[in-house]
Amino acid sequence: RRYSITVVTEAGQLQNGRMIEAQTAPSAVSNITASSRSSSSLTLSWQQPEGDVDALLVTFSSNQTIIQETTLPRDAVSFSAHQLTPGSAYQVVVTSRSGGLTNQSEVTVRTAPTPASLLSLSPSSFGDLLLTWSPPAGRWEKYRLFLFDGAQQIVSTVLDRDALNFSFPGTSLTPGKQYRAVNPTAVHAARDDFLKVYWRHAAGDLDRYVVLIRYNHTILQNKSVSAGHNECAFSSLTPGRLYAVTVETWSGGDLLDGAGAVLVNRSVSAESRSERLEGLTSGRWYRVKVVTLSGGVPSLFATTAEGQTRPAASSSSLSCSWAPPFADFDSYQVECRRTDSGELTSVLKLASGVTAVTLDHLEAFRNYSVTVRVSSAGLMSLPATQTTVTLIDRPPIPPPSIRVGDKSSKVTSSSILFRFNCSWFSDTNGAIKYFAVIVAESDTNEFLQPEQRHPLPSYRDYITNSSIRAYQTDYFSSRCPQDADTSFGQVVEVNLGAGGDRLGGACDRYHDDDLYQRESYGRFCDGPLKAKTSYRLSIRAFTKLFESNREVSQPLFSDTYLSPPLRTHSEPLGGVVEGLSAGMFLIGMMVAVVSLLAYRQRLRKVAVQENPVVRMSMWKEVPASGMYVGVRSNRRITSPVKAGHFESHLNKLQADSNYLLSEEFEELKDVGRNQTMEVARLPENRGKNRYNNILPYDSTR
Incomplete structure (x- = not known):
């Protein structure tokens, strides 16, 4: 199209101008195709060029010699050439003209x-x-x-x-x-749009052949042929065009890679409408074939689809691609900037034929803006900008000084109560989604991390297999705030070994004093720790663990360094040595009681003469979970002691190494035994009790 450009100079109220005219080059025709009805003629068709065009010129040449040259009107979209040599190749040039400027498209065709x-x-x-x-x-x-x-x-x-x-x-x-x-x-003389293919039978067992015909790497037709045949015909083709035909042996519903190797062969139900294929190679081209079966007999026809998996994604790079503009240009200029700070991370100059680039050395989970400009004769076009975020990565590993400490932990014979802070893990590579506790049986004090394996064995594996020295709890969601300033003081408290639901629930439950396995829980649970055993703890934080409600095969996680050894306490009268010691102590006490029985009776008679004692038997019935439980007491109820007799009364109680005084104190142990403690014994509250043998009453908790 011809344009007029006027440049006007001004001085005060006066103006003067100069005008110049210029014309842009016309656009070329596109999508040229050739068809033939005989071996001596060809019919060309194309898509009309955009913009203004004065005329079209079609030129046929062979071996750089012009055979035919015809001028067509600007709105022409087809042309037929006759009296051509059968079986010859021709170079066809369609030139669009506008003024003195031209643009052309070329294609090579062949007559049948x-x-x-x-x-x-x-x-x-x-x-x-x-x-x-x-x-x-x-x-x-x-x-x-x-x-x-x-x-x-x-x-x-x-x-x-x-x-x-x-x-x-x-x-x-x-x-x-x-x-x-x-x-x-x-x-093939009668039909020059027809192609018939023959092949030799393949060795071995097969279900059928699949024959595909391609043009410019695009599948035009595919046909399924039974194993007993060795020919196939394709029709409605373009005469004189060079096609690529592939004959494949095929069995079942297969997934094939670009080399034709069978990767997946599986059957699905008739109700299925989709199938997910996993474990493929990133960036590789695959072909999928689906065939219907009835009574074990496959159909002769198959549906074929091809596709390419996405290139491997990275948290430190971005893959960018674009479509070239419809214009003449020299090169591209690609810029990448941090969206938040505007920092320029990279500038690339690419040739005009490049339409994709990978930007490396980026930070994970950061927002970047990529700008592409076109350069022509030193002039730059307007930018095309796209903003995206790099993928998340595993959290940064906390330093060795940040780990579970022994001073902030409370240890019992079967549990460890400890705390950790949300600020231990940075969210620079992505928000922390889940936590898990790693428990290692060890008494060393070296700065070590747990085994970088996922998942680790469960508590059940640890208890049933003596060779396993480390296990993990169940995952629990992170409730840490996303704001780094707020998460600094966020503390998470964990009671390991108490069977809390956060760590997967108890592995065992108690019902009517009978132990049974809790099969309804998942693979991870939280059971009691071994007594008198050293444990080292670590916190595992995940930025990626689940995707589409399914656990990913390669999650992103980091661990704190293992804590100093935390040794659990011994169980009361637990173990063989403690049992023997307790037995010997009881035998000695029985001997001492028998030898001093007469002496104790004499002292009691003296005490009764000076301070009368009323012995009474109490029976009190209290309700407990719908039942009445009788609690019997034989505690002595004494009368008040006068102030003048208190010194002599105290001396008598302290006689014989405070025997009467200790006996009176021991009788106080039965006080409160008639009060219920049902709430503290509930499974959901067991992990909340500080001590296993000291439980709060229902009336005072």
Whole structure:
């Protein structure tokens, strides 16, 4: 199109201008296709160019010699050329003109060859069959001959273009039987949009053949052929065009990679409408075939689809691609900046043929802006900008000084109560989604991290297998605030070994004093720790663990360094040594009681004479979970002691190494035994009790 440009100069109220005219180059036609109805003609069609065009010029040339040249009106979208040489290749140029400027599109086309003529198949005196023919008009490269016994092909051969006859050996023929010889040039003469393919049978067992025909790496048609056949025909093709045909052996519903290797062969139900294929290689091209089966018999036709998996993503890089502009230009300029700070991270200058680039050395979970500009003769176009966020990565590893400490932990014989802070893990590589506690049985004090493996064994594995020295709890959601300033003081309290629901729940439950396994829980649970055993703890933080409600195979996590050894206490009267010691102590006490029985009775009589004592038996019934439990007491109820007699009374109680005083104190142990403690014994509250043998009453908790 021609444009007028005026430049005006001004001085005060006066103006003066100069005008110049210029014209842009016309656009070229696109999508040129060729078709043929005979071996000496071709019909071209194309898409009309955009913008203003004065006329179109179509030129046919062969071996750099112009054969035909025709001028067409600007709105023409097709052209037919006649009197061409069969089987010849032509270079076709469609030029669009506007003023003195031109633009052109080129394509190479070929006319279909003509068939051989005067075919004759006759027996010879030696028992052979002799095939003769006359050469076709135009150009051709070779002959391909076939000999058929009915529908079965028995001979297939290729001959040089100068051959005019061929003898089929009689050793492979049956005397007196009728045979059919085929020259593909003659067969295809009536339909030059038709292509027939033959092949030899493959060795081994197979279900069928799949034949695909491609043009410019695009699949145009695909057909399924039973295993007993070795030919296939394609129609509605463009005459003279070069196609690529692939014949594949096929069995079942397979996933094949680009090399044709079968990767997946599986069956799905008739109700299925989709199937997820996993474990593939990133960035690789795959082909999927789906075939229906009924009663174990597969269909002869299959549906084929092709696709490419996404390239491997990275938390430190971005892959960018774009479509080139519809204009002339020299190069691209690509810039990458941090969106929050505007910091320029990279600037690249790329050639005009490049339409994709990978930007490396970026930070994880950061927002970046990528700008692409086009450069032409030193001038830059307006920017095209896209903003995106890099993928998350595993959290930064906390320093060795940040770990579970022994001073802030409370240890019992079967549990460890400890705390950790949300600020231990930075969210620079992504928000922390889940936590888990790693428990290692160890008494060393080195700065070590847990085994970098996921998942680790469970508590059940640790208890049942003595070779396992470390296990993990269940995952629990992070409730840490996203704001770093707020999360600094956020403390998470964990009671390991108490069977809390946060760590997966108790592995065992108690009901009517009978122990049974809790099978309803998942693979991870929280059971009691071993007594008198050293444990080292670590916190595992996840930025990526679940995706689409399914646990990913390679989660992103980091661990704190293992804590100093935390040794659990011994159980009361637990173990063989403690049991023997307790037995010996009881035997000694029984002997002492028998030897001092008479002496104790005498002292009690004296005490009764000076301070009368009333002995009474109390029976009190209290309700407990719908039942009444009787609590019997035989505690002595004494009368008040006068102040003047208190010193002598105290001396009597302190006699014999405070025997009467200690006996009176021991009687106080039964006080409160008639009060219920049902709430503290509930499974959901067991982990909240500070001590296992000291429980709060229902009336005072």
